Amino acid sequence: KFLSSQSIPTALTPKIMETPKLPDSKRMKILVTGGAGFVGSHLVDKLMMQGHEVIVLDNFFTGQKKNIEHWMHHPSFSLVRHDVTLPILLEVDQIYHLACPASPPHYQYNPVKTIKTSTLGTCNMLGLAKRVHARILLASTSEVYGDPLVHPQPESYWGNVNTLGPRSCYDEGKRVAETMMYAYKNQNNVSTRIARIFNTFGPRMHPNDGRVVSNFIIQALQNKDITIYGDGSYTRSFQYVSDLVEGLVKLMNSEYDAPCNIGNPDEYSIKAFAETVKEMTKSKSKITYLPKVKDDPTQRQADITTAKRELDWEPKVHVKEGLRKTIDFFQAMLDVEGEIEPT
Numbered sequence: 001k002f003l004s005s006q007s008i009p010t011a012l013t014p015k016i017m018e019t020p021k022l023p024d025s026k027r028m029k030i031l032v033t034g035g036a037g038f039v040g041s042h043l044v045d046k047l048m049m050q051g052h053e054v055i056v057l058d059n060f061f062t063g064q065k066k067n068i069e070h071w072m073h074h075p076s077f078s079l080v081r082h083d084v085t086l087p088i089l090l091e092v093d094q095i096y097h098l099a100c101p102a103s104p105p106h107y108q109y110n111p112v113k114t115i116k117t118s119t120l121g122t123c124n125m126l127g128l129a130k131r132v133h134a135r136i137l138l139a140s141t142s143e144v145y146g147d148p149l150v151h152p153q154p155e156s157y158w159g160n161v162n163t164l165g166p167r168s169c170y171d172e173g174k175r176v177a178e179t180m181m182y183a184y185k186n187q188n189n190v191s192t193r194i195a196r197i198f199n200t201f202g203p204r205m206h207p208n209d210g211r212v213v214s215n216f217i218i219q220a221l222q223n224k225d226i227t228i229y230g231d232g233s234y235t236r237s238f239q240y241v242s243d244l245v246e247g248l249v250k251l252m253n254s255e256y257d258a259p260c261n262i263g264n265p266d267e268y269s270i271k272a273f274a275e276t277v278k279e280m281t282k283s284k285s286k287i288t289y290l291p292k293v294k295d296d297p298t299q300r301q302a303d304i305t306t307a308k309r310e311l312d313w314e315p316k317v318h319v320k321e322g323l324r325k326t327i328d329f330f331q332a333m334l335d336v337e338g339e340i341e342p343t
């Protein structure tokens with residue numbers, strides 16, 4: 001016998017988050033590829049809370065269902081388990097194309113798949129955008145600047161990228177993806193946006209992500225050695241995830257269709273960053289130095305003149321404020337898991 005909806009006990013009825021009701025003229029159907037990942041899931045939260053209908057497309061390579069499970073039963077939310085390297089037919093108004101592993105250990109795990117994701121995947125999403133006349137935003141990266149010879153990096157800099165190194169599958173994949181956006185825009189009139197995202201951190205980073213922020217925090221919270229690759233003189237500028245999401249949404253809905261850096265110019269040497277994390281976690285960890293990794297960019301700092309001018313956007317969250325929230329997130333995870341061995 002089937003249960004009628006009235007007879008389902010309320011304890012089993014999932015609690016559905018309330019979202020604003022937008023008039024039909026403002027409500028869009030928005031596809032987020034990679035929406036179960038770190039950045040994608042925060043973007044989904046923002047779009048849902050704006051009252052849009054959101055479809056997440058993800059193959060769960062690095063994404064996790066728990067990042068989006070709070071939306072699972074919402075009538076405006078749907079999840080499609082799919083690989084972007086394969087074509088798909090959907091009806092949407094906007095596409096945020098984020099599907100691609102982002103951390104070096106993840107994208108180097110299967111370089112061929114990483115290249116296919118950025119090339120075939122972007123081609124499929126552009127084909128979809130063309131067919132349904134949707135606007136598409138590519139989550140590109142500061143890695144298109146490679147090991148930059150210009151500092152900080154403006155969008156006009158063409159980059160210094162090795163075609164044959166361990167990072168090439170990711171860097172060159174995103175560079176081709178940008179070129180595809182440009183070609184579809186000029187040849188097929190597709191409305192395109194390109195965000196060049198600089199290092200981003202926050203809650204929901206995968207504990208085995210292997211990137212510097214999650215590694216250092218997890219190591220520090222467990223009083224394990226903080227592992228610096230090289231001598232710690234390399235630099236990165238770190239932005240908190242809510243600033244990135246704000247920037248992506250602003251870029252998507254702006255009229256600006258050239259590449260746009262989205263990052264926090266607050267630049268740290270990796271050594272100074274390790275010391276900051278150690279101090280903020282009151283850790284007894286030892287800072288240790290491992291051999292440097294091949295093709296590691298020596299410096300990186302976002303030039304955000306374009307985003308300020310075109311989007312009236314700049315980061316609002318100070319790195320230390322974002323770190324506090326991220327430390328609390330990983331502490332809560334450790335309280336449940338007991339121990340985590342970062343990649």
Ligand code: NAD
Binds near residue numbers: 038197200
């Ligand atoms: P992430 O690994 O947490 O998320 C990527 C998501 O894409 C995951 O959910 C994964 O399962 C999904 N995915 C991967 N390959 C796929 C495929 N073939 N088909 C369908 N889904 C697939 O990474 P993130 O940090 O959230 O990054 C999101 C996007 O932003 C990526 O495109 C990345 O290149 C870009 N980006 C991120 C940063 C950063 O610092 N986080 C910096 C620059 C660019």
Ligand code: UDP
Binds near residue numbers: 103213236
């Ligand atoms: N890094 C480090 N220890 C770690 C992880 C990363 O010293 O445990 C360094 C890495 O070599 C690089 C910087 O931190 O110089 C940023 O690395 P991440 O992987 O976070 O991002 P990306 O290199 O892609 O910017």
